[in-house]
Amino acid sequence: MxxxxxxxxxxxxxxxxxxxxxxxxxxxxxxxxxxxxxxxxxxxxxxxxxxxxxxxxxxxxxxxxxxxxxxxxxxxxxxxxxxxxxxxxxxxxxxxxxxxxxxxxxxxxxxxxxxxxxxxxxxxxxxxxxxxxxNGVRPDPEKVRVINEWPTLSNVKELRQFLGLATYLCKYVENYAGKIRPLSQLLKKEAEWKWTAECQQAFDAVKQGLTEAPILAVADQDRPFHVVCDTSDFAIGCALMQHDHEDRDRVVYYQSRQLKPAERNYPVHDKELLVMKYALAKFRVYLLGSGPFGPRFTANCSEVATHLATDDEMVVVLR
Missing domain, CATH: 3.30.70.270 (Reverse transcriptase/Diguanylate cyclase domain)
Structure with a gap:
């Protein structure tokens, strides 16, 4: 489209x-x-x-x-x-x-x-x-309104309902998995329900992320894609990017997930390779047949790039 x-x-x-x-x-x-x-x-x-x-x-x-x-x-x-x-x-x-x-x-x-x-x-x-x-793709304003008006959560059932709707809209929020980590900890089987300041901060961050969500670009198969990758101690994230006809760098899709316990022990360069693999899998339908593309490392995800180039912001082209 x-x-x-x-x-x-x-x-x-x-x-x-x-x-x-x-x-x-x-x-x-x-x-x-x-x-x-x-x-x-x-x-x-x-x-x-x-x-x-x-x-x-x-x-x-x-x-x-x-x-x-x-x-x-x-x-x-x-x-x-x-x-x-x-x-x-x-x-x-x-x-x-x-x-x-x-x-x-x-x-x-x-x-x-x-x-x-x-x-x-x-x-x-x-x-x-x-x-x-x-102009692009944006979340349904009615769903965003429901998220913004959601009252403070008081039990696991309400948390599951909130995350169910928020996760449906996660492609509009950068580092969504990292933002909701304090909330997802409450879903663990052995976890005791305790609404802390950190949970409230995560709750507000999700609301703010959807309220300020960018208008995503509609993927254009005639233009090249590039992928921005990032990693932290608890989550990995990536974004499919594309320059529009006005040469503006636009987000097409955000993806992220939390790291598994074993993955948190990976050295930094292994985490960065992991997020590259994750990005290739998630954006496969866009990248196949689109020609060469480049994963770009952000300031927090530069160790692999250091081995490949002297410039941390260098785009690595995979063929």
Whole structure:
């Protein structure tokens, strides 16, 4: 979706219920109710082992010719466009929508959208808990508001609920794993619940990190990536970076995790190699096929770089 300026989102109505059950399989879906009535599904019911796979395969096959500008996720289809060949972004968007809607109606098993949930020709659209627009990706303001208004935690259950939502948004927070360490210590089996000043500081740091979260760049496969790595005594972290069309260094994705007890005993250069391996694994789908890229060591993660170059900020290009 990089470089695009206008977006639409379509919600396929009733999801898997749009797929008809094969006539010979209708009897296999029979359900007996307490009233003694036998019901059989004429459309694909939810809960079957192959329901999601069948629905995905059907919709993917049907919309395969428009996947370059209309990617989808289950029952959501996202259309993105930009000005090309002398046409405005609105004109291109309308062409894309006509092609998409034409395919949805052309097939013998037509796909229908829920008009009330559709968004057309907007500057940004919600996608999987975030807002995507021409300026980049940012967390859903409603989820950030919930985090900011979360009261002080009083037990493990509340802590799990808080971390569940916060971790969903962790890609926007630098060194998230390091920030939540005092909180995660309370989740250990033998830990006694004690809300300390350090826990409150970590709680506030997560809130602040999401409130001040940067607008992440939409990954552009036509531009090179570079990875920034860092490590501490208790956590490792990395960021996938990319220069935008204005040559600004933008974050695409943050990743971090806490070190295991054995890993904390590693010498510094081994920790730095560990974070490099971690970054390669986490950002693999972005880096494969993108050409050479460079992991850059920050001021706190320079021992490996010292062995490889005299400049701690030197970019090491892996081929």
């Amino acid at each position: 990089a470089k695009n300026t206008i977006y639409s989102a379509l919600d396929l109505r009733d999801g898997v219920y749009q797929i008809l059950t094969r006539e010979s399989d209708v009897a296999l879906t029979a359900v007996s109710t307490p009233s003694g009535i036998l019901w059989e599904w004429l459309v694909m019911p939810q809960g079957l082992e192959n329901t999601s796979a069948t629905f995905n395969r059907c919709v993917t096959h049907l919309l395969r010719s428009v996947r370059d500008f209309a990617p989808r996720y289950f029952d959501d289809v996202f259309v993105h466009s930009r000005a090309v060949n002398g046409k405005t972004d609105v004109e291109v968007q309308k062409e894309h929508l006509r092609k998409l809607l034409g395919l949805m109606l052309k097939h013998k098993h037509k796909l229908y959208a829920n008009l009330k949930k559709c968004i057309f020709e907007a500057s940004k659209i919600p996608i999987l808990g975030c807002l995507v627009g021409k």
